[in-house]
């Protein structure tokens with residue numbers, strides 16, 4: 001990869017499963033020093049064990065990212081154990097499916113906003129003084145393709161992911177003078193527990209035939225984004241066509257989103273190999 005992460009301190013939120021766990025294992029393979037945060041102490045301990053089995057060091061700190069006190073304790077624990085923080089991966093979050101007319105829509109927006117956006121702001125604000133003191137560091141914020149183009153029935157999530165995108169864009173410009181780089185990752189549907197509870201028929205229509213990305217593929221993109229100082233990474237790359245269409249005109253964006261509901265178009269965009277999200281995660285422990 002050209003850049004060494006050996007002995008670099010990487011703090012990852014939402015590290016107890018899914019993409020966050022995969023990011024932890026990817027940095028562990030690079031011999032980084034890991035600080036793992038999520039609410040579930042038990043799952044964090046499992047991931048800590050997996051990181052150690054790869055020969056890397058890890059500190060797990062059970063943390064709810066929406067709690068300023070818990071996040072303060074997380075940052076203090078990271079600094080007192082490792083002395084610094086080189087990379088912050090803001091990955092913790094939730095996602096809920098449901099249309100605007102459903103009774104739970106407003107609640108879904110609030111809950112997702114709280115966990116995925118305010119949580120991210122909370123952690124960033126508490127880590128930034130450490131990065132400023134060092135005069136260096138990298139922040140990776142996890143958004144979604146939905147952070148640039150909303151799909152039907154995923155409005156609450158798309159609203160918040162657009163917020164993550166705007167927050168990151170703003171942050172990148174504010175901290176550039178402090179030697180701090182900001183990357184945003186925009187993955188398409190990924191094979192994790194995020195939507196496990198969602199009824200298959202209620203999924204956003206373009207997701208129906210989509211084959212999810214693997215959490216490992218997203219994790220590799222996170223490591224590469226930090227190594228190369230990339231501002232924006234869209235996964236899979238073909239999803240850029242959707243975003244380009246949307247940038248030209250919402251009519252084109254909507255046409256592509258509708259076209260993606262057809263399996264042969266999803267295949268053409270390399271977003272389907274025939275296996276759906278629920279079929280893919282059915283074999284996972286959950």
Ligand SMILES: NC(=O)c1ccc[n+]([C@@H]2O[C@H](COP(=O)([O-])OP(=O)(O)OC[C@H]3O[C@@H](n4cnc5c(N)ncnc54)[C@H](OP(=O)(O)O)[C@@H]3O)[C@@H](O)[C@H]2O)c1
Pocket residue numbers: 013014015016017018019020037038039040041043063064065066091092093094095115116119142143144145186187188189190191192193194195
């Ligand atoms: N899966 C997808 O299709 C997809 C696509 C694009 C982007 N993303 C984004 O990727 C990120 C990771 O999602 P995932 O797919 O890996 O989902 P996941 O498997 O459900 O994992 C979510 C992680 O976030 C943690 N978390 C949730 N609320 C938290 C809170 N209040 N405080 C601390 N940790 C919290 C969870 O741990 P605890 O429950 O133990 O706290 C868990 O570790 C999310 O931000 C999501 O929006 C996902």
